[in-house]
Amino acid sequence: LQLVDLASTKPGTSSAPFTINAHQSDVACVSLNQPGTVVASASQKGTLIRLFDTQSKEKLVELRRGTDPATLYCINFSHDSSFLCASSDKGTVHIFALKDTRLNRRSAHLCRWDLPQICLHS
Numbered sequence: 001l002q003l004v005d006l007a008s009t010k011p012g013t014s015s016a017p018f019t020i021n022a023h024q025s026d027v028a029c030v031s032l033n034q035p036g037t038v039v040a041s042a043s044q045k046g047t048l049i050r051l052f053d054t055q056s057k058e059k060l061v062e063l064r065r066g067t068d069p070a071t072l073y074c075i076n077f078s079h080d081s082s083f084l085c086a087s088s089d090k091g092t093v094h095i096f097a098l099k100d101t102r103l104n105r106r107s108a109h110l111c112r113w114d115l116p117q118i119c120l121h122s
């Protein structure tokens with residue numbers, strides 16, 4: 001990932017991007033939280049989503065979407081950056097808690113809905 005802080009770049013000048021080595025394979029999805037302090041990315045493999053601090057470039061957390069490769073369609077932060085949502089070609093939507101990542105542990109009571117079954121058709 002290459003990021004540039006446009007807010008600190010003066011008009012008429014250019015600023016060199018800084019690089020975050022987020023994944024070993026090509027990046028497929030990227031999302032920036034509302035204040036611009038955290039960037040989330042997923043590779044073409046689609047199994048992991050990694051979050052990085054945009055100032056320090058440090059990895060904050062790694063979220064597992066699954067073990068099967070998948071094409072991620074979208075990743076997005078909630079308005080207050082408490083949650084991250086990811087949708088894929090597997091017909092599932094994953095919602096990850098970011099303030100307390102312990103809530104993301106899989107349990108025997110895990111709910112799963114297939115999108116085609118819950119979508120309304122007109």
